[in-house]
Amino acid sequence: xxxxxxxxRYPEETMVERSKEFYRLLNxxxxxxxxxxxPVPREVIDNVILTAGTAPSGAxxxxxxxxxxxxxxxxxxIRQIVEEEEEVNYRQRMGDKWVKDLxxxxxxxxxxxxxxxxxxxxxxxxxxxxxPNNKKKTHYYNEISVSIASGILLAALQNVGLVTVTSTPLNxxxxxxxxxxxxxxxxxxxxxxxxxxxxxxxxxxxxxxxLEDIVVHI
Amino acid sequence: xxxxxxxxRYPEETMVERSKEFYRLLNxxxxxxxxxxxPVPREVIDNVILTAGTAPSGAxxxxxxxxxxxxxxxxxxIRQIVEEEEEVNYRQRMGDKWVKDLxxxxxxxxxxxxxxxxxxxxxxxxxxxxxPNNKKKTHYYNEISVSIASGILLAALQNVGLVTVTSTPLNxxxxxxxxxxxxxxxxxxxxxxxxxxxxxxxxxxxxxxxLEDIVVHI
Ligand SMILES: Cc1cc2nc3c(=O)[nH]c(=O)nc-3n(C[C@H](O)[C@H](O)[C@H](O)COP(=O)(O)O)c2cc1C
Ligand SMILES: Cc1cc2nc3c(=O)[nH]c(=O)nc-3n(C[C@H](O)[C@H](O)[C@H](O)COP(=O)(O)O)c2cc1C
Numbered sequence: 001x002x003x004x005x006x007x008x009r010y011p012e013e014t015m016v017e018r019s020k021e022f023y024r025l026l027n028x029x030x031x032x033x034x035x036x037x038x039p040v041p042r043e044v045i046d047n048v049i050l051t052a053g054t055a056p057s058g059a060x061x062x063x064x065x066x067x068x069x070x071x072x073x074x075x076x077x078i079r080q081i082v083e084e085e086e087e088v089n090y091r092q093r094m095g096d097k098w099v100k101d102l103x104x105x106x107x108x109x110x111x112x113x114x115x116x117x118x119x120x121x122x123x124x125x126x127x128x129x130x131x132p133n134n135k136k137k138t139h140y141y142n143e144i145s146v147s148i149a150s151g152i153l154l155a156a157l158q159n160v161g162l163v164t165v166t167s168t169p170l171n172x173x174x175x176x177x178x179x180x181x182x183x184x185x186x187x188x189x190x191x192x193x194x195x196x197x198x199x200x201x202x203x204x205x206x207x208x209x210x211l212e213d214i215v216v217h218i
Numbered sequence: 219x220x221x222x223x224x225x226x227r228y229p230e231e232t233m234v235e236r237s238k239e240f241y242r243l244l245n246x247x248x249x250x251x252x253x254x255x256x257p258v259p260r261e262v263i264d265n266v267i268l269t270a271g272t273a274p275s276g277a278x279x280x281x282x283x284x285x286x287x288x289x290x291x292x293x294x295x296i297r298q299i300v301e302e303e304e305e306v307n308y309r310q311r312m313g314d315k316w317v318k319d320l321x322x323x324x325x326x327x328x329x330x331x332x333x334x335x336x337x338x339x340x341x342x343x344x345x346x347x348x349x350p351n352n353k354k355k356t357h358y359y360n361e362i363s364v365s366i367a368s369g370i371l372l373a374a375l376q377n378v379g380l381v382t383v384t385s386t387p388l389n390x391x392x393x394x395x396x397x398x399x400x401x402x403x404x405x406x407x408x409x410x411x412x413x414x415x416x417x418x419x420x421x422x423x424x425x426x427x428x429l430e431d432i433v434v435h436i
Contacts, residue, residue, distance in 0.1 A: 002420040005250055008379040009414070012259050015378045019265035022377045026272045026370060032223055041230050046429060047237035053432050054244045055369060056384040059319045062427050067434045074436050097356070101277045138315070141386055144365045144407070148384070151273060151369020152244060159240045160233045161226040166274040166366070168359055180436065189362070196227070202220040209280050211264060214271050216285045218292050218398065 026155060027208070032163035034198035035117040042070075044160055045119055045194065051156040055149035058140035063126040064149050067180050070119050077179060078122075079114035082191070085171045086111070104204055113165060117193035121164075122176060123150055124186040136185075146189050157194060163201075164192040244373060245426070250381035252416035253335040260288075262378055263337055263412065269374040273367035276358035281344040282367050285398050288337050295397060296340075297332035300409070303389045304329070322422060331383060335411035339382075340394060341368055342404040354403075364407050375412060381419075382410040 010018065049066045057063060069075055086109035114120060125146040129137035139145075150166075157164055169176070173188035228236065267284045275281060287293055304327035332338060343364040347355035357363075368384075375382055387394070391406035 001423050003423045005248055005415055005419045005421040007381055007415050010379050015262050016259060019262045019378050022374050023265050023269045026269050029272055030223055031274055041234060044233050044237045047241050049433050050429055051241045051244050053426060054247055056249055060424055064432060066432055067436060069436045071436055144386065147362045147365030148369035151366035152373050155370050155373045156240050160236050161228050163225055168362060197223055197225050201223045203223040205219045205221045206278055208271060211268055214282060214284055215267050218285060218287045218289055
C-alpha cells in the first residue's frame with residue numbers, strides 16, 4: 001500500500017539559510033587520526049547508526065550491518081590484523097606511487113587509534129540476503145547503498161562533535177569477518193574509529209575544490 | 219604542513235539531543251517519485267553540492283562531478299535515454315525476479331519526474347584524474363568516495379525540505395556521458411531528480427529495520 005507523503009516546507013530564505021548552516025557544519029569535518037580515549041555515550045553511537053539506517057538502498061534491501069567494538073581486547077586484535085596487512089601494503093603491495101600519493105597525509109601502518117578510540121565501527125555490506133525459505137536474495141547495488149549510509153553516518157557524527165577516520169582496510173576483510181563472527185554474505189566495507197579528537201590533534205592542511213570545479217550547470 | 223584541529227564540544231545531554239534530532243530529521247526522508255515542477259532557488263542546490271563536496275575521499279582525490287540540469291530540452295533528452303533503457307531492463311534484461319522485487323515499489327520505466335523536476339543532478343565518479351603533465355592519476359576507491367558524498371548530499375537535501383529519487387540508471391551511463399559532454403574518465407554513478415514533493419505525492423508504506431537488526435555491540 002501507498003501512503004501520502006509531505007515534507008517540511010520552508011520559506012525560500014529559510015532554505016538558503018539552512019543550506020548554508022549545514023554546509024558550514026559539514027565543512028568543518030576532517031579525518032582526524034588522533035582520537036581521544038575519553039568515553040562517549042553509547043546512546044549517541046546508537047542514534048548515529050539509526051540515522052545511517054535511514055539511507056535509501058536498492059529495492060529497500062537495507063544491506064548493512066554495523067559492528068560496534070568497544071571491548072579493549074577485541075580492539076587490540078583488530079589493530080594487529082590491520083597493522084600487519086597495512087605494513088605489507090606500504091612496504092610491498094601498493095608500490096611507490098601509492099605511498100607517495102599518501103605522503104602528504106603522513107599516514108603509515110601504525111594505527112594507535114584502533115586501541116585508543118572508545119569505539120570502532122566496522123561497516124559490513126551484505127552482498128546477498130537469506131530469505132525465510134533459505135534462498136539467496138539479491139542485494140542490488142549493495143556497495144553503493146552501504147556507502148551512502150556511511151556518508152549519512154559521517155554527517156551524523158559531525159553533527160554531535162565526534163570525529164573518525166574513514167578507512168577501507170585493504171585485504172583485512174576476511175580476517176576481520178572471521179574475528180567478528182560475521183556470516184559469509186557480509187563483506188567488510190569500512191572501519192571507522194570514533195571518538196572525540198585528541199586535544200593535540202593535527203590534520204593535514206588540505207583545501208577542498210571550489211564549487212566551480214565540481215559543478216556544471218546546464 | 220599539519221595544522222591543529224579542534225571540534226565543537228557539546229555536553230553529553232546536548233550530544234544525545236542533537237543525535238536524536240538529526241535522526242528524526244533524516245528518518246523522514248523518503249524516495250519520492252512525484253516531484254513538483256515548482257522552481258527551487260539555485261543557491262540552495264549549489265550549497266547542497268558544496269556540502270557533498272566536503273566528503274572524505276581516498277587520498278583526497280575528490281573524484282566527483284555534479285552536473286545540474288535545469289534546461290527543459292536537455293531534461294527531456296535525458297528522459298528519453300533513461301526510459302528507453304529502462305523499458306529494456308524491465309521487459310527483458312533483468313528477468314522476472316528483479317521485476318517482482320520491485321513490484322511493491324510500483325516503479326516502472328515511465329519517469330515523468332525527469333521532465334518535471336526543476337533539477338536533475340547527475341553524479342559522475344572520476345575513475346582517474348589527469349595530472350598537469352597529462353599523466354593519469356589513480357583515484358583509489360572512487361565509487362565508494364562518490365557514494366559517501368552522495369549520502370551527504372541526500373542529508374543536505376532533506377535538511378532543506380527537498381526530495382529526490384536515488385537512482386543508478388542501468389546501462390544509460392555511456393549515452394548520458396556523451397549527451398552531457400563529460401570526459402572519458404567520468405562515469406555516471408547516480409541520477410537524482412530534485413524538487414519539492416508534489417502535493418499529491420504518495421510513497422510505498424515501508425518499514426525500516428529496527429536498531430537491533432542492524433547493529434552488533436562487542
Ligand atoms: C543505489 C540505489 C539505486 C536505486 N535505484 C532506484 C531506481 O532505479 N529507481 C527507483 O525508483 N528507486 C531507486 N532507488 C530507491 C530505492 O528503491 C529506495 O531507497 C528504497 O525503496 C527505500 O525507500 P526510501 O528511500 O523511501 O527509504 C535506489 C536506491 C539506491 C540506494
Ligand atoms: C574510501 C576512503 C578510504 C580511505 N582510506 C583511508 C585510510 O586507509 N587511511 C587513512 O588514514 N585515511 C583514509 N581515508 C581518508 C582520506 O585520506 C581523507 O578523507 C582525505 O585525505 C581528505 O581529508 P578530509 O577527510 O580531512 O577532508 C579514506 C577516505 C575514503 C573516502
